[in-house]
Amino acid sequence: MPQFDLILHNAQLISPEQNSVTSGAVAINQGQIAAVGADIPLESGQKTIDCGDNYLSPGLVDIGVKIGEPGERHKESFGSAARAAAAGGVTTIVTRPDTSPPIDNPETLQFFCQRAETDATVRIQPIAALTKGRKGREMTEIRLLKDAGAIAFSDCDKPVRDAKVMGRCLTYCQSHNALVIGHPQNPDLSRDAAATSSALASLMGLPSVSSLAERMGLERDLALVEITGASYHADQITTSAALPPLERAIHDGHKVSAGTSIHHLTLNELDISKYRTFYKVKPPLRAETDRAAVVEAVADGLITVISSMHTPQDEESKRLPFETAASGAVALETLLPAALRLHLNDGLPLPTLFRALSYHPSQLLGLDTGRLSVGAPADLLLFDLKSPFTLDRHRLLSKSRNTPFDGQMLQGQVLRTFLNGQEIYRAAPL
Amino acid sequence: MTHYSMKHLLGIQSMSVDDIHSTLDLAESYAQLNRGRDKRASVLNGTTQVNMFFERSTRTQASFELAGKRLGADVMSLNVLASSVGKGETLIDTAMTLNAMQPDILVVRHPQSGAVDLLAQKVECSVVNAGDGRHEHPTQALLDALTIRRSKGRVEGLTIAICGDILHSRVARSNLLLLSKLQNRVRMIGPSTLVPPIFAEFGVEIFDDMKEGLQNVDIVMMLRLQEERMSGSFVPSLREYFHLYGLDEEKLAVARPDAIIMHPGPMNRGVEIDGLLADDINRSVIQEQVEMGVAVRMAVLHLLPRLRHQEGAMPLATPDQLGQ
Helix, strand or coil, X not given: CCCCCEEEEEEEEEECCCCEEEEEEEEEECCEEEEEECCCCCCCCCCEEXXXXXXXXXXXXXXXXXXXXXXXXXXXCHHHHHHHHHHCCEEEEEECCCCCCCCCCHHHHHHHHHHHHHHCCCEEEEEECCEHHHCCCCECCHXXXXXXXXXEECCCCCCCCCHHHHHHHHHHHHHCCCCEEECCCCCCCCCCCCEECXXXXXXXXXXXXXXXXXXXXXXXXXXXXXXXXXXXXXXXXCCHHHHHHHHHHHHCCCCEEEEEEHHHHHCCHHHHCCCCHHHCCCCCCCCHHHHHHHHHHHHHCCCCEEECCECCCCHHHHCCCCCCCCCCECCCCCHHHHHHHHHHCCCCCHHHHHHHHHXXXXXXXXXXXXXXXXXXXXXXXXEEEEEEEECCHHHCCCCCCCCCCCCCEEEEEEEEEEECXXXXXXCCCC | CCCCCCCCECCXXXXXXXXXXXXXXXXXXXXXXXXXXXXXXXXXXXXXXXXXXXXXXXXXXXXXXXXXXXXXXXXXXEECCCCHHHHCCCHHHHHHHHHHCCCCEEEEXXXXXCHHXXXXXXXXXXXXXXXXXXXXXXHHHHHHHHHHHHHHCCCCCCEEEEECCXXXXXXXXXXXXXXXXCCCXXXXXXXXXXXXXXXXXXXXXXXXXXXXXXXXXXXXXXXXXXXXXXXXXCCCXXXXXXXXXXXXXXXXXXXXXXXXXXXXXXXXXXCCECHHHHHCCCCECHHHHHHHHHHHHHHHHHHCCXXXXXXXXXCCCCHHHCCC
């Protein structure tokens, strides 16, 4: 009997936990990582995969993915989202509750979890709504939802407008040890906005919002965290102005963390110049100086999570004038290659990148994934960093194809994805 | 006279200085033609022009209609406000439907910025932007330039004040682009809630004091104030607005003695402009703007490339041949 179920050898191992890249192998037993290192013996009869000196890392853990179930299955289903995720090296999807109806009660959550169980081939961890109907008036049944599997609570892109309600939600979540994910944005200032205020937006005649609306939203939430002692994660920090208050709150010891979206790390406001609605996201794309500041904040570890903010939209909702077109972009399949631009172009070290893509999101949510360490689930991702490819949106596995990267050259093709040691995706041979 | 190298006229931004000058030159000759007894030219004989207005308009729609007819095109005007878009058909579907009817030119107005660009990507014929949201209204800027040129003898080296609701105005944006391209000095005057300070990045001087802003200007360009701006907390009341930004004799006195007054219409007398001043034929060129509107639109329709029937294309008339 060979010692291991499978050995992936001749790989460049990215360990976000150890903050290292080393050559070696990973051995898998019973769905878990059983050994990691340069000296794992390859006995005869042992099932092995030669990784061809490509990179092997933990599978990505993506916080804030929208699945169209319930309500918009024509945009994305559990099946299509899971296939897209596997093809993109994402092994854990943390889903958003901004469905229709929203996931704001235990019964809907139960339905959701059953659908996930039946159709999804990757791990699904649901976020539940913070307030009923995401209306910002009454809190949801936090404890019942948590017991039914909700991993965090968020009203997504609709911040709770009433500070008193938000404060009570935070207090209640604190006492039930539940994480609140906020969307730092002043909703009055950003009402109807389709772009970030700038010379370009002014010339284009688009209603716009100052980038400071994000700082205003964050500062309010941080003050409420200070009052209540709750655990708070900001879903997307996209502006330089929001960084100092974030840093101060973390420095003062509050249970605060922040993420950002892959689109705000790799695109900027100039991309909307042709009214291209695939670049319309929420919050809107920012100035290049903001993008650079946010990349630096990821490098420094101030922003700890990078998300795809995967938001499937059908063709019709994007084939509209910019102001009325729907916001959001699909990104499960482009998260990795887009993130690798930060390594290739902005010089971000690979372990830092994978801390934000897998280790930190897992830690934040109390999951045991996201590590290339003995005992962790064998959720793994093998990718080729060298060969460039051109993205063709019509070949995406997601049901919706609204990606801003269509036709662009990318690097970081996923070769294989493993979940619990089982291969769930393998790239077609070139 | 050569056609534009661009397929559509979507905005001043995509026009070269040469494009602007040749439009104004040709429009000048059409202005002569329009004052004659026989106003017809045969440049667009046999072609079809469709005006699609997704937003209410009287003067612009009439102006485009007349321009096309005088050039010999078959012109159809659709008020899409009340028709199929209300039934849930999308902008693109409407455009595709019309495209299938083989028009040569589509003239489009839409309440949203960028909507005309979007539509232009989906049709085969040339598209003229007759105003999209707050973005651009290129033929208005061209007719303003022609009016200025006829009054001042040139459109360069002048100081022009654009006054009022700049924020919501496509006229202001197109004029800013055109006047800057032709090396004029542009000022913007209005309440700080309606004048985005970011326009300073384009070399615009910004004033919230009208008397300061109007010092020694050659041209005073007034914009319409929409009544709904009151409810949006942009300005407190019509009378305070008129007090501060309504053009009257007193404020105009600081401009150059030969300064002219322009307004894209429709005017709110007593809100942004004193009624008597608007009618003062020595100062106001507002009626001439309307007249030049037809001439400029004839020139634009003339200069767009004919995309269909390439081989049988109409020989181009030169300005001298017109009106003979």
